[in-house]
Amino acid sequence: MDALKRQAAARALEEVRDGMKLGLGTGSTAKHFVELLGEKVRAGMKVIGVPTSEATRADAIRCGVPLTTLDEIDHLDLTIDGADEIDPALNLIKGGGGALLREKIVAAASDRMIVIADDSKWVDVLGRFPLPVEVIPFGLAATQAAMARAFAKASVSGEMLIRKGKDGHVFVTDGGHWIVDAHLGRIGDPPRLAGLLSVIPGVVEHGLFIGLGSVAVLAGAQGIRVVERP
Ligand SMILES: O=C(CO)[C@H](O)[C@H](O)COP(=O)(O)O
Numbered sequence: 001m002d003a004l005k006r007q008a009a010a011r012a013l014e015e016v017r018d019g020m021k022l023g024l025g026t027g028s029t030a031k032h033f034v035e036l037l038g039e040k041v042r043a044g045m046k047v048i049g050v051p052t053s054e055a056t057r058a059d060a061i062r063c064g065v066p067l068t069t070l071d072e073i074d075h076l077d078l079t080i081d082g083a084d085e086i087d088p089a090l091n092l093i094k095g096g097g098g099a100l101l102r103e104k105i106v107a108a109a110s111d112r113m114i115v116i117a118d119d120s121k122w123v124d125v126l127g128r129f130p131l132p133v134e135v136i137p138f139g140l141a142a143t144q145a146a147m148a149r150a151f152a153k154a155s156v157s158g159e160m161l162i163r164k165g166k167d168g169h170v171f172v173t174d175g176g177h178w179i180v181d182a183h184l185g186r187i188g189d190p191p192r193l194a195g196l197l198s199v200i201p202g203v204v205e206h207g208l209f210i211g212l213g214s215v216a217v218l219a220g221a222q223g224i225r226v227v228e229r230p
Contacts (some may be wrong), residue, residue: 001118001120002028002032004118004119004219004220004221005032005116005117005219006032007219007224008029008116008118008217008218008219008224009029009030009033009035009036009116010032010036011224011226012033012080012114012116012217015078016037016045016078016080018045019046019047020077020078021048021049021050021068021073021075021076021077022037022047022048022049022076022077022078022079022080023049023050023052023078023080023106023107023109023110023113024049024051024056024060024080024081025056025079025080025081025082025103025106025116026051026052026053026055026056026081026097026099026102026103027081027082027096027097027099028082029082029117029118030056030080030081030082030116031056033116034049034056034059034060034063035059035063037063038063038064041065041066042064047065048066048067048068048073049066049067050067050068050069050070050073050076050106050109051102052081052099052106053097053098053099053102053103053174055097055099056099070105075109075110075111076106076109076111077110077112078110078111078112078114079110079114080113080114081094081107081113081115081116082094082115082116082117083115083117083121083209083216084096084121084129085123085126085127085128085129086117086121086122086123086213087123087124087125087190088124088227088230089229090115090213090215090216090228090229090230091126091208091209091211091213092115092126092207092208092209092212092213093127093129093131093132093207093208094207094209095131095132095134095179095207096129098132098171098173099173100132100134100207101134101173101175101204101205103209104205104209107209107212107213108212112214113212113213113215114215114217115213115215115216115217116216116217116219117216117217117218117219118220119219119220119225121218122216125187126186126187126190126208127156127184127185127186128185128186130161130181130182130183130184131181131184131187131207131208132163132179132181132182132206132207133180133197133203133205133206133207134173134177134178134179134203134204134205135178135179135180135203135204136178136202136204137177139202140162142202143180143200143202143203144160144180146200147160147180147182147200147203148160150193150196150200151182151193153192154187154188154189154192154196155188155189156184156186156187156188156193157184158184159182160180160181161180161181161183162180162181163178163179163180175204187208190208190210191210191211194208213229214228215227215228215229
């Protein structure tokens with residue numbers, strides 16, 4: 001699986017041109033991309049990156065990739081990031097690594113987003129992977145009740161679990177928020193659910209990426225498949 005992730009990352013690297021401003025995703029697949037990009041930079045390629053997490057910032061520094069922020073620049077040419085699920089409309093579930101808020105800000109500031117993944121992430125319908133929803137800890141019960149109402153309106157339902165870290169404590173995002181993982185099973189209308197979740201005050205962001213992915217690069221046993229957003 002790791003070899004497939006690296007192959008997808010290598011294929012996406014072919015789209016990177018000298019002088020580009022890049023969004024650098026988070027997760028094991030995006031980490032391969034940062035490592036391969038580092039090799040190009042050491043060979044003379046001039047790019048600058050905005051990391052989507054503190055973990056990716058550390059990886060990029062280790063690999064020698066020059067960094068900036070979306071305070072210093074307001075626009076990126078290309079973001080390369082992984083995903084937890086990808087559907088045929090190139091709607092995504094992201095946030096398995098807990099970086100969905102910065103990932104979405106960076107993707108939205110980019111002209112294009114290339115999603116890199118092994119082909120196990122490709123699904124007919126989103127939802128088997130629990131949907132991460134980043135929330136403010138204040139008023140959590142009220143926020144979860146509002147989320148349940150949004151789920152009902154979108155004809156989905158399922159358990160909501162506060163994400164815990166490996167140490168058993170509540171997982172805290174880079175932004176200081178918590179994550180509720182919603183086990184919905186099947187999300188029939190992702191854009192509708194995305195809209196309903198976005199207007200809940202205690203929801204900072206959710207892991208449905210609608211209309212952000214431009215291209216998916218999927219690596220499988222049969223080779224690489226490149227899928228454009230329809
Ligand atoms: O959204 C993410 C992090 O918030 C990741 O892109 C997603 O979890 C996929 O990770 P991996 O490449 O390790 O499978």
